[in-house]
Amino acid sequence: MSERTVQKFYETLDKMEEMASKGRSGWECVLLSRQPNRPGASYYIESMCDNFMELHGDRLYGDDRAMITGIGTIEGRAVTFIGNRKGENLKKNIECNYGMSNPEGYRKALRAAKQAEKFHRPIVCFIDTPGAYPGMEGEARGIGEAIARNLKEFSTLKVPILSFIIGEGGSGGALGIGIGDKLYMLENAVYSVITPEGFASILLRDPARAQEAAEAMKMTSRDLKNFNIIHDIIPEAPNGAQSDPMLTCKAIKETIMRDLDILCDKSYENLVRYRLKKIRTIDAHLRQASPQISTKLLEVFTRTKQ
Amino acid sequence: MSERTVQKFYETLDKMEEMASKGRSGWECVLLSRQPNRPGASYYIESMCDNFMELHGDRLYGDDRAMITGIGTIEGRAVTFIGNRKGENLKKNIECNYGMSNPEGYRKALRAAKQAEKFHRPIVCFIDTPGAYPGMEGEARGIGEAIARNLKEFSTLKVPILSFIIGEGGSGGALGIGIGDKLYMLENAVYSVITPEGFASILLRDPARAQEAAEAMKMTSRDLKNFNIIHDIIPEAPNGAQSDPMLTCKAIKETIMRDLDILCDKSYENLVRYRLKKIRTIDAHLRQASPQISTKLLEVFTRTKQ
Amino acid sequence: MNNVIHCPSCHRDFDYDVVAAYQMVCPKCNHHHRLSAVKRIESIADEGSFVEFSNEMAFANPIEIEGYDEKLKQNRTKSKMSEAVITGRCTIDGKPACIAVMSFDFMGGSMGSVVGEKITEAMIEGALNGEPVIIFTASGGARMQEGIFSLMQMAKTASAAALLEQTGTALFIVLTHPTTGGVTASFAMLGDVILAEPGALIGFAGPRVIEGTIGRKLPEGFQSSEFQLEKGFVDAIVDREDLPKTLSFLITTHTEGRCNE
């Protein structure tokens, strides 16, 4: 990039950050994050990589199109990518089951992650799913087990993991590829334990009250930054990432390069210890109750057979 | 056991060993090893354990009845058992698919083995299968991958593994739970790369020549002892294990107790190094060709991140 | 009126005390009714051996949902429990263990920060002391009133399971009716051994959600313990009365006589 371009880029970022501080309502974000023309994992991966090779399959049962995994290089640096995939058009939406994975998707993600660990490659995850697919077959093949295993395995993986919620971060299906060292959200992305529709029908006893639920649930990037659940917000163009995908892509790429510079040099003990501590103390509102939490955790950690 | 019983037991063993030195023909062993009333893995496990608890499932797809896994105690010592299961009557034969496993059987076995490793429990395997099930579903779910993975994982498992071929040791399906520190065969068991029927139809171009094939293939316990593939032969009653199952069970149990006394005290490095070396040098007829085999292997072994 | 209990399985009515004498198992058809957390501990722990872990965790309404504080108070009164799980240390057949017992009676056994925290603490205690951890699950899933924090409990408990793994500490899970949602998709599926009581409902998505997706009724027995056994996710189905001796056997075989160390 020329100096002029760089300058312009930062100016735009500044403007966007200003916008972000006001921000959209929860419901507006929900709608925006679900727009079919919103750039997805494939777009960001293809755009930021010099080279990308998709790797398929869980080596157990199948290849879940709703999850993309592979290896790419960003400015020569090798990275393992894992992402929910919704597909870019109706045909692909259907092929990709609208980003809702079955167990084989999570198991493919785990295989990619374990391979990254073996070859000391950092991992970047893109989260964008309404949730795991709640069908009969996925239940029978252990969708609960598949997500659970990922949570466990990702929490002690010996390489850096950066996660970006780029659209919908829905429930366990999002968390299943969401454990890492850094978690970012695009400005208009959402992250929640259940869809606002689900929240409305269960807790408000009226599915029509989804909009109200979206606010009550505090699921925007600003809410989650306030809760200290995410590390930072990645700005989007004023009309959303879909109006200027490359801008957001650049911001994500910069974040990746900056973080990897720092995280890749850490010893894996420090990396994992810090990750575990962050997970362990994520409920800020409970921290006072158990001041000895981290001490005990770290004591256990020293006894692990790394 | 009283002293008298013990003496009688050893006298019978002596007599049987004498018989074994003459032994049955390959084809006679094939027929005997397939007899439906021949004691199977379940019989031996239940009979030698003070307590046995079957543990089900591969945590991925299903519970394969053709493979039994669980934990038992023998005179108070905890052991993980893995075995092919044919079933004791026609109904169970069908339930157990005549001992022919699908991928989930091998994956269940691997889960049991990994669990044993985690808790430092030795493993005993009972092999008794015509082979893995050559059906469409098993192929689609990766029977080749499942067996391959077991071979790889078992070869470096950090606990002792004793394997007993108690009936039919058929091809990759048998080998899939057959990698270990010690491999024994019951006197009348067989072990081969393909069934004699298969050998006859492929190499002799006539399935009816199975009897002839059974001899040519050198698949009896004596043959395999001569080839140094197995460590020893476990004697059976003169009319086969089916005529006095308890006698064979006692011999197996004695072997287990004797071996575990020795193997459980070794460091896992020594255990695995010795196992790998044995696998690496199993083709006695090739050894002269590459005298440096073991040296290189051991050099690599020192570089592993145990 | 509370003296009669109806069995939904064999459709008989029983005197409450008769069923209670069988630990809430139907004496006619073996249907396992829900057992309270307190009774569960009594049924498992050696008499007088249970010591509860510190129980002073703060009430919290982290995303400030209207009416949640009130709801918590009502549930405390109704269930006589402070939250949906009781944790502590006990001996089983003389052998020490850390246990956590969830209760469906408290807000449907849903997992919020306190439940996740207490379960995590029990696991960490086990890892610290090399004592097996036993968790009895019963949960409708995440505590939605705690929003994103309820989702985070899945990560927290699962990462505690990773520490058990890496310290070689055993985790035994006993799935009881019902176990669904975020509990199933975290520690409940991470046991070294996973037991289930007969006839329990065990799944990630609830039956009605799945029926909504597929547009028809689920077949009989879908997501039952027996179904999960067949599908490979449960090691064994164990009758309630057999649980103490089964757990005793598992503790012994997972802690004693370790070879090649």
Added chain:
Amino acid sequence: MNNVIHCPSCHRDFDYDVVAAYQMVCPKCNHHHRLSAVKRIESIADEGSFVEFSNEMAFANPIEIEGYDEKLKQNRTKSKMSEAVITGRCTIDGKPACIAVMSFDFMGGSMGSVVGEKITEAMIEGALNGEPVIIFTASGGARMQEGIFSLMQMAKTASAAALLEQTGTALFIVLTHPTTGGVTASFAMLGDVILAEPGALIGFAGPRVIEGTIGRKLPEGFQSSEFQLEKGFVDAIVDREDLPKTLSFLITTHTEGRCNE
């Protein structure tokens, strides 16, 4: 007469030299004909970089099957190879690798002691020198004439893969037509990355064996590369002409810039 080659896929006849110029890929329909091991090495290795590993392994007839020695001699003459695999070291795009290339032309690429030994040696060399190992498979399965010893090659090659795993050395597999039996159930399925050429037959049991079991014909495309991709056992299907750059990319991303060491 040998100058014409028929494409079984598009049913056209081609001048042999034309197809050979495309590395034995049909210029019309992309059907991948078999490529000889020597040509394969030429197509992958940097020019002049290939050095074969010592090739002095003894002939053996370990279970003394009648006619096997004769058969081996015939195959040596016919195929101009000493056995069904060629192993050695080369560079690919300037980066060193240990490679093993199986050949279906020598006794159907069957794996006996020598084949298993040579493949194992190539893997051990890779592990010793930290060089990625690349294996091109083509095999009908175990070499039955070597009886139990052919079965043992599965154990031997798979345990070598375990050493690659534990030393952090990459193993890349390229499945070519056909790869079945004991090769599929050992090292062929143990690659960190498993590539396949289009339209290859890949399976454990051969199609006729399966058809014998199920009593009917297999559906079109069963056990093809494309089928195995869909079933999750193949990472990617790669055209022959793209293999060098794909392997180069994989070598780079599996050896350089390792973090957190």
